[in-house]
Amino acid sequence: MTRARVLMGLAFAAVGVGLWFALTAPPDALQGEYSRLLGIHPPSMWLAFLAFGVTAFGSIMWLVKKTDRWDRLAAASVEVGVIFTAIGLFTGMVWGQAVWGTPWDWQDPRLMSTAVMFFVYLGYIALRNAIDDPTVRARRAAILGVIAVVQVPLVYFSVNLFRTLHQTQSIRPDGSTIPDEMLLAMFVNMAAFTILYIALMVARIDVAKSESALAPESALAGEAVRPPRLDEVEDV
Numbered sequence: 001m002t003r004a005r006v007l008m009g010l011a012f013a014a015v016g017v018g019l020w021f022a023l024t025a026p027p028d029a030l031q032g033e034y035s036r037l038l039g040i041h042p043p044s045m046w047l048a049f050l051a052f053g054v055t056a057f058g059s060i061m062w063l064v065k066k067t068d069r070w071d072r073l074a075a076a077s078v079e080v081g082v083i084f085t086a087i088g089l090f091t092g093m094v095w096g097q098a099v100w101g102t103p104w105d106w107q108d109p110r111l112m113s114t115a116v117m118f119f120v121y122l123g124y125i126a127l128r129n130a131i132d133d134p135t136v137r138a139r140r141a142a143i144l145g146v147i148a149v150v151q152v153p154l155v156y157f158s159v160n161l162f163r164t165l166h167q168t169q170s171i172r173p174d175g176s177t178i179p180d181e182m183l184l185a186m187f188v189n190m191a192a193f194t195i196l197y198i199a200l201m202v203a204r205i206d207v208a209k210s211e212s213a214l215a216p217e218s219a220l221a222g223e224a225v226r227p228p229r230l231d232e233v234e235d236v
Contacts, residue, residue: 004206007199015196018043018189025181034098037091038178039185042170043193044088045114049152051081051197052121059145062138068212071138074145076204078124080197085118100165109158110166117151124148 022039058074061067092111093103105111124144131137159168170177178186 004199004203007195007202011192011196011199014192015189018185018192021185021188022182025185026179028179028182031095031099034095035182036185037095038182039189041088041091041095042186043190044084044091046190047193047197048081048084048088049156050194051077051084052117052149052152055081055124055145056149059142062142063146066138068134068138071134071142072205072208072212073201074142075128076201076208078121078145079204080200082118082121082125083200084193084197085114085121089114089118105165108164108166109162110155110164113151113155113158117148117155120148120151 018039022036025036025039027033028035054077055074058070058072058077062070062074092114096105097103124141127144128137128141131140159166171183176183
């Protein structure tokens with residue numbers, strides 16, 4: 001747990017630096033102060049994509065190796081990825097209300113595909129919590145983890161495949177449409193969120209290891225309970 005505390009302290013310091021960059025960057029002429037959310041919203045979603053990619057990798061490795069370490073990696077990464085997705089959805093809705101005049105557009109492919117991805121991975125977590133057998137849980141979660149990751153490229157490229165309310169990619173091979181100061185803040189926050197992701201992963205995996213270590217003790221305690229035998233029951 002010591003390494004988790006060290007990483008968490010480093011992560012909070014990095015996030016603090018990232019927020020300072022976002023808050024001190026010059027605001028956009030059209031978006032005003034809400035442009036500062038670009039220092040948080042894109043990094044959150046990119047880290048969510050990374051987390052779900054790691055889940056898919058851990059799922060594939062579990063199907064090949066059948067070892068607990070890969071199952072723990074996949075499960076921990078999903079939980080962290082869902083947190084980053086929630087942050088991305090919330091900040092996007094705040095920005096949308098200010099810039100678009102509405103926090104949500106049911107016909108926008110980027111918004112809807114992100115929401116579907118969010119609920120699919122919530123379903124992944126629910127699936128794990130609904131199955132007691134660790135092997136069955138790991139196998140079914142691994143299959144879902146491999147299948148669900150196809151949503152990541154669909155969400156990312158949805159703004160290029162369909163033109164609705166959401167703007168196209170701001171960072172492309174031919175350049176960026178984001179001012180340099182805000183682009184720097186975004187990259188600093190991306191690095192900070194990556195450190196936070198690693199810290200949360202290490203902490204969650206340590207908790208999962210502790211839970212696994214305690215599981216056999218719980219089973220032994222349950223085995224100590226048995227129904228009374230008929231010859232032990234006194235006649236009334």
